[in-house]
Every structure is written in C-alpha cells, then in structure tokens.
Amino acid sequence: MARISLVLIGIVIVISSFQQVWLRNFLAWFVAIALLFWGSATYPAHAHGKALFLKAISWGSKRSYCAFLIHFAFILLANTLYIALGLHIYESGVLAIALMVAVVASSVLAANYLY
Incomplete structure (x- = not known):
C-alpha cells in the first residue's frame, strides 16, 4: 500500500510540475522513497571503521x-x-x-x- 501511495504521489508531483516546479516536493518524495527502502535497516553489529560515525x-x-x-x-x-x-x-x-x-x-x- 505504501509503494502504491508513493507512486501516486510521484505522479501528482510530476503533473503539478508542469505548472510550477517545486524542488522541495521532489526532495520530500525522494526522502520518502529512501525511507521506504532503507528506513528499517539496522546498523551493522561489527562496524569497526564506522563505529564513531554511527x-x-x-x-x-x-x-x-x-x-x-x-x-x-x-x-x-x-x-x-x-x-x-x-x-x-x-x-x-x-x-x-x-x-x-x-x-x-x-x-x-x-x-x-x-x-
């Protein structure tokens, strides 16, 4: 259901861009897609080089x-x-x-x- 909603929202953003382009709508849409695919990913248990960054x-x-x-x-x-x-x-x-x-x-x- 979330994927279908994101596709429909993307279509609406593209159609509305024919009148006026708002980059923040595209940014919000791309962030939503990124969170859909990678939002539930966990940190690696043994990230030696990235431990301070994490x-x-x-x-x-x-x-x-x-x-x-x-x-x-x-x-x-x-x-x-x-x-x-x-x-x-x-x-x-x-x-x-x-x-x-x-x-x-x-x-x-x-x-x-x-x-």
Whole structure:
C-alpha cells in the first residue's frame, strides 16, 4: 500500500510540475522513497571503521527533536540582541555568521540538556 501511495504521489508531483516546479516536493518524495527502502535497516553489529560515525548519528538523532523544539527561541534571542545592541548598523557578514554559529551551538547544548 505504501509503494502504491508513493507512486501516486510521484505522479501528482510530476503533473503539478508542469505548472510550477517545486524542488522541495521532489526532495520530500525522494526522502520518502529512501525511507521506504532503507528506513528499517539496522546498523551493522561489527562496524569497526564506522563505529564513531554511527555513535555520532545515534547521539544526534536522539536529541534532534529537542533541538527542533528549542532552536527558534535562540534564533529570536540572537535577532533581538543583533537589533537591540545596534549591531545591525555595521552590516557585517562575519558578525551574522558568528551569531548563527552561536545559535547552533546553543541549540545543540540546550537540546542535550533538554533530552
């Protein structure tokens, strides 16, 4: 049933693309197909070279929903500081990137504690 549904959704996406192409629809469809075929695959029991990588994926996947819940508050805080402290006057790309990195780091740290 899931495969038939994905085929029908793919047909609808292709037909709707004649009017306007939205790449996010294709991306979502490809991710759904990938999850259908490989989503239930387990990690190999003895992955010697990939053990650290698999541990990092496991650590991040457990905390990703917590980061999703809390990251918008940190974005609002960074924007508020950017405007309230008058940093927007400088129009600095480096400062904006530094704030984005600080937001990501704060979100990951808070997600770890929230989890």
